[in-house]
Amino acid sequence: MDRYGMQNQIACIRRSLFDQGYLDEQFIQLEELQDDANPNFVQEIVTLFYTDSTRLIQNIELTLTSRPTNFSKLDDYMHQFKGSSSSIGAKKVTSECAVFRQYCAAGNAEACIRSFQHIKQEHAILRKKLEFYFQMMGQAAVAQTT
Amino acid sequence: MELMKSENIVQDRQPQPQEEEEIMQQEEEEEQRFHVLAVDDSVIDRKLLEKLLKASSYQVTCVESGEKALEYLGLLHHSSPASSSSQHHHQGHKVNLIMTDFSMPGTSGYDLLKRIKGSSWKDVPVVVMSSENVPSRISIRCLEGGAEEFMLKPLQLSDLHKIQAHLLKSLPHS
Numbered sequence: 001m002d003r004y005g006m007q008n009q010i011a012c013i014r015r016s017l018f019d020q021g022y023l024d025e026q027f028i029q030l031e032e033l034q035d036d037a038n039p040n041f042v043q044e045i046v047t048l049f050y051t052d053s054t055r056l057i058q059n060i061e062l063t064l065t066s067r068p069t070n071f072s073k074l075d076d077y078m079h080q081f082k083g084s085s086s087s088i089g090a091k092k093v094t095s096e097c098a099v100f101r102q103y104c105a106a107g108n109a110e111a112c113i114r115s116f117q118h119i120k121q122e123h124a125i126l127r128k129k130l131e132f133y134f135q136m137m138g139q140a141a142v143a144q145t146t
Numbered sequence: 147m148e149l150m151k152s153e154n155i156v157q158d159r160q161p162q163p164q165e166e167e168e169i170m171q172q173e174e175e176e177e178q179r180f181h182v183l184a185v186d187d188s189v190i191d192r193k194l195l196e197k198l199l200k201a202s203s204y205q206v207t208c209v210e211s212g213e214k215a216l217e218y219l220g221l222l223h224h225s226s227p228a229s230s231s232s233q234h235h236h237q238g239h240k241v242n243l244i245m246t247d248f249s250m251p252g253t254s255g256y257d258l259l260k261r262i263k264g265s266s267w268k269d270v271p272v273v274v275m276s277s278e279n280v281p282s283r284i285s286i287r288c289l290e291g292g293a294e295e296f297m298l299k300p301l302q303l304s305d306l307h308k309i310q311a312h313l314l315k316s317l318p319h320s
Contacts, residue, residue: 083277
């Protein structure tokens, strides 16, 4: 594919991420912060998010299995998770976190467990999509130099 | 052999006159730039805030907790740091603005705010940030505690003008 075709494809991928509600305007903020001094800023911060949130997921999982359910601890973890996902513009992940916190506040352990499955799902889906997006951008960058 | 090695090390440590000038220029420029101390337990939010502030050419120091912030400001052991001529210079540090997250484990943003306002750093403007809409009683409490502003995270480029306003207010009056 020629470089213009690639750039069009990348633009389409990016637009669909917003149209389908995976990303919100905070992601655009990240893009606007990227500059020549930090040409990989968006990818770096997304990578940082996935490293950090993986740790949080493990902690939440552990806390969900212990009885009695420590809702206060769960809420703390989820507050962090929601904050981070909101900071990178991960729209669906953030809203699932909000749902979890409502069940947490209501002391509904079963609903928390179900909600957590949704969070992990959205977390994984977004990861795949962003990885593909960054991969395409990397390929386009190479194509531009050849 | 070893004597020769140490000689080389000494030589390497002595900058050339040109480099010395550059270093001095750099230090001067840094002195003129505003320095923001950013406190947040989220590694993502620290990275974001740092980038945002650097985009405005501010110098930034990020710390991960209220305790670390108190340590940086020399307030950790309840002793007041030696006062110096400028209200923003202590411990060899210059701080023009402190931005802190509200909900942090251990020393919270509010605790940090109170400690700062009760110390010789009290004239440094403090902005408190939160990742969610806190009840107004909380934001009011922070404002009454001496915070300049309560801002919602994630901060955006469009929020920078507010930060600049607080920094400009902090300039010493002639």
